Amino acid sequence: MKKNILVTNDDGIYGAGLRPLMKILESLGNVTTVVPDQERSGASHSITLHKPFRIHEVEPRLFFTNGTPADCVKYAVRHMFKGKVDLIVSGINSGPNLGNDVVYSGTVAGAREGAMLGISSFAVSVAELANGDFDQAAVVAGRIADNLLAMAVPLCRVYLNVNVPRGAKGMMLTAVGTRIYDEKVACRTDPRGKKYYWLAGRFVSGKHHEGTDITAVSNGFVSVTPLHLDPTAYNEFNRLGHLVRDDNATP
Ligand code: MN
Numbered sequence: 001m002k003k004n005i006l007v008t009n010d011d012g013i014y015g016a017g018l019r020p021l022m023k024i025l026e027s028l029g030n031v032t033t034v035v036p037d038q039e040r041s042g043a044s045h046s047i048t049l050h051k052p053f054r055i056h057e058v059e060p061r062l063f064f065t066n067g068t069p070a071d072c073v074k075y076a077v078r079h080m081f082k083g084k085v086d087l088i089v090s091g092i093n094s095g096p097n098l099g100n101d102v103v104y105s106g107t108v109a110g111a112r113e114g115a116m117l118g119i120s121s122f123a124v125s126v127a128e129l130a131n132g133d134f135d136q137a138a139v140v141a142g143r144i145a146d147n148l149l150a151m152a153v154p155l156c157r158v159y160l161n162v163n164v165p166r167g168a169k170g171m172m173l174t175a176v177g178t179r180i181y182d183e184k185v186a187c188r189t190d191p192r193g194k195k196y197y198w199l200a201g202r203f204v205s206g207k208h209h210e211g212t213d214i215t216a217v218s219n220g221f222v223s224v225t226p227l228h229l230d231p232t233a234y235n236e237f238n239r240l241g242h243l244v245r246d247d248n249a250t251p
Pocket of ligand 1: 010
């Protein structure tokens with residue numbers, strides 16, 4: 001039976017990486033695409049709670065919504081497919097999602113929502129802010145999708161974050177690194193004399209620790225980072241035990 005593949009993104013329906021991804025996945029199964037109607041980069045895992053969620057079919061099996069990537073996945077899996085989705089691919093994002101970016105990224109959140117719903121999911125991004133090679137990233141995404149669909153046991157509470165640099169010479173499993181941003185808040189004045197602020201930090205550098213996503217991409221490798229849904233810091237249990245011991249914590 002043909003597999004059901006769900007595509008979402010956070011760059012919206014005109015995102016440059018959307019069509020190349022849809023096209024390559026068509027060879028692996030029935031592809032349905034549900035994306036935000038506008039760019040939602042940086043939306044992280046936000047969901048729509050206080051206004052109606054609306055969806056429009058643009059062409060067969062391509063829908064846009066007024067929601068976030070997490071909304072799109074939640075709606076598609078629960079309402080359209082009643083859970084019967086074999087794979088979710090979020091992307092191809094225009095620009096890298098490395099290190100701390102995974103916290104802010106709407107692309108990564110699309111895959112995370114898929115994992116929360118118990119479905120094998122991955123996010124995929126081109127590693128250049130401009131001039132990314134979406135066709136090459138689509139080939140990589142197709143290969144990973146094929147492999148995930150062939151796995152006897154789907155990913156469980158784990159999802160993948162994939163970054164594809166232009167001209168990649170191989171692939172590596174990596175850990176989440178640390179990206180450093182210029183934290184300055186830019187202050188400007190609008191034509192009416194009112195001050196406004198620009199919060200988007202400029203990327204300055206990444207700490208080049210061996211084995212991280214940042215290092216892999218800067219060395220020209222596709223970075224594949226397995227991410228866990230469980231953010232518990234297990235190795236702190238011993239050190240923090242005294243916080244909750246009876247003699248200390250009895251209210
Ligand atoms: Mn984006």
